[in-house]
Amino acid sequence: MTILKRHISLVRCRAWPSEVIGDYVPLKPRGVKRRGEWIGLCPFYKEQTPSFTVTNVKGFYHCFSCGSHGNIFEFLVQHQGVTFQEAVLIVAKKYGIKLPSGKTNTTKKNIKDRKRRAKKIAKRKARKEIADRESLFGGDEE
Ligand SMILES: [Zn+2]
Known part of the structure; x- marks a missing residue:
């Protein structure tokens, strides 16, 4: 099975790096x-x-x-020794994302719309996360 580029970005848009990597590394x-x-x-x-x-x-x-550096998939490749495709599948599974198999008729406009929607969702999620964190941890700890 080949994972298409747009599926990779779909998974990437939905995933929180701190959540994915936090499964393997304790993070604060x-x-x-x-x-x-x-x-x-x-x-x-x-x-x-x-x-x-x-x-x-x-x-x-x-x-x-x-100096190690990368995205969530590269992290899994480096840390878990899986292939890039396996890494995408691991993250997709974690978030319950079903990757469509086979060809789908997706026009460029559709992809653009979807990306825009994903960005909106991500922004909303980020705001919510910040609010949650702030109520959890209180003030700044610097
Ligand atoms: Zn290091």
Whole structure:
């Protein structure tokens, strides 16, 4: 089975990097919460001070200690030793996303609309997450 590009971005739009990576690495919210930044101990390198960050808005993880960097799928490839396609399927399964198999008649306009909708949903979700976090953790912990 081949996973189409648009399916990959569909999964990527729906997934929260901190949730996906948080399944494998204990993460804590940190700093400017509006950007949805999370931090934890690097899973690729033994360290005592957390320097492994996950930024939800950007959709990337980055380690200041060993320099590993990538999106959620690349994380799974690197951390779980799966293939890129398997990584997409793991995340899709986590979010209950059914990837359509075979060809679908999708016009460019449809894709654009869908992307716009996904962005809207993501924005709404981000706002909600920030509100939840703030009520959970109280004030800033800096
Ligand atoms: Zn590292």
